[in-house]
Amino acid sequence: MTRTDVDTDVPADAEAHVCSYCGRPFAREKYLVLHRGLAHPDDVSDGERDAYERAYAEEQADIDRFRIVALGVLVVIYFGFLFAYAVFAA
Numbered sequence: 001m002t003r004t005d006v007d008t009d010v011p012a013d014a015e016a017h018v019c020s021y022c023g024r025p026f027a028r029e030k031y032l033v034l035h036r037g038l039a040h041p042d043d044v045s046d047g048e049r050d051a052y053e054r055a056y057a058e059e060q061a062d063i064d065r066f067r068i069v070a071l072g073v074l075v076v077i078y079f080g081f082l083f084a085y086a087v088f089a090a
């Protein structure tokens, strides 16, 4: 079983974006675009490859943004506990 060979169960009334290469359904168009680029890199057309590269860059920007926000939250929690300790434990 490969990373993309997974069992799926799509409700009959749900909209699905189906991969034309392997038939795997996706809930969102963006997921299908990313899947095509990752699972079928040698088969995709130039347009599909461009769409994949755009979606990949957007995904990477979202991940970078999340890392910065997560680091900020950790810093606030750390100094929050540090100051709480300095004030209440003294």
Ligand SMILES: [Zn+2]
Pocket (backbone or CB within 6 Å): 019, 020, 021, 022, 023, 024, 035, 036, 039, 040
């Ligand atoms: Zn596929």
